[in-house]
Amino acid sequence: MATSTAALRKLERNEALTDDERAAYVAILGRTRTFGAREDIMPEGARPTFSTVMLTGVACRYRTMLEGRRQIVSLQFAGDMCDLHSLLLQPMDHAIGALTACTVAQIPHETVREVVRRHPRLGEAFWRDTLIDGAVFREWIVSLGRRTAYVRVAHLFCEALVRLRAVGLAEGCEFDLPLTQADLADAFGLSIVHVNRVLQRLRSDGLVSMRGGRVAIHDWRGLKAAAEFSPAYLHLGADVEPA
Amino acid sequence: MATSTAALRKLERNEALTDDERAAYVAILGRTRTFGAREDIMPEGARPTFSTVMLTGVACRYRTMLEGRRQIVSLQFAGDMCDLHSLLLQPMDHAIGALTACTVAQIPHETVREVVRRHPRLGEAFWRDTLIDGAVFREWIVSLGRRTAYVRVAHLFCEALVRLRAVGLAEGCEFDLPLTQADLADAFGLSIVHVNRVLQRLRSDGLVSMRGGRVAIHDWRGLKAAAEFSPAYLHLGADVEPA
DNA sequence: CGGTTGTTTGACGCAGTTCAAGCGGAGTGG
């Protein structure tokens, strides 16, 4: 199934799998579902009996606070296993929400356990994937704690580009990111108004522009420098940055 | 060895281990080392061949930015395995630093792998532990993104109390937390001056006071309410909050 | 007793918020 290529690419980035392992992984992606934008793929407090793998679309993990404020905690692209942790951690301490229309695979926990038992290296790859999630969280903390809004936004675009290139969803310096400025504000811990102003500044500085849900990076080295971006924390190996 | 009780308590919080598993875990904690305050237990960029378990003291994960600014990403107390991820993720994308004098156990990765192979349930407990780290990171993101300084500080004290009680390092509503206000500032993404003012306000509001490296919570329910704290994300089970 | 490290206080400035309003495009119904 064509939709599993991103998922495979993600899992294999660090260590090639055997045909056997690859087949086993694709096999468990069987049952798929679609969600509309703004639907919850998995609500906070749920006790799911399956884990979710993103096949297409953009989703996020988020927490809702009193008075309806929301903080997005990570973005999830195709290939990401966004609630693998529900295998061991119940109930969900945060929600997973579709930001755009999404198709996902839902893998029963029992199936995950079985595949891990039979293919220990897949289990290791899964564990590794959750550890990289942790690394991305840490970087997000650094952004929110010590980077100005301008740098923070620039940094996210750098991260998105690299992650999307790694799974073949961006060529060159452009990629789809059909989020509203309100979504971005919830991700950055900023107000909508300020996100808007920062985006304008990034564009007029000739670094990135975002229009119609598509991001175009006009000056990768400049953006990278402005963002103090270094892709090490993504643990994706080489050949992942644009020329 | 008395120092391993916190580590065991942490690991066993969710599922009791067999005597066998317990013994296997304590056995690998053999080689210990001590670090002075402000020493690096594990520097950024290193490629360690072992993982570190905290036995006593307080450490942190942190990232250093340009111009020497620092962002602390998590606090590590006794019992925490603070770089278990180095088993699968190399090189270190952040550093681990001792905030106070610390004693740690250093477990060769090969030993970890072997123990996991022989005791799958220990492997699961390890994985689980790294997943809880992730949950703590997410909460930290929410704090930095959407909580005011006052709430953020209150929240950390709530988290510290609950985590320390869970491993038997706090009785009632007091615990040791011998950090400087500069350390706290780096953790909260605030300036030292502002941390100082917030601490004063928390004290004069009768919620918490921190003096001589000891934290005393005077009004748990009040603090919890002010912090919008709910311990669910720590996945520690019941009986962990003070009466 | 002086040096060093951590805490406290005050005055001032700025990054980012809030409020409020206007604008433009897409969908919908008459």
Add this chain to the structure above:
DNA sequence: CCACTCCGCTTGAACTGCGTCAAACAACCG
């Protein structure tokens, strides 16, 4: 085909939480 509405984007002005700078103070230690 136009009118109406909704949603997202944009702009301006006023406000504020927190940072910066600078200095005094307190505790510890050799």
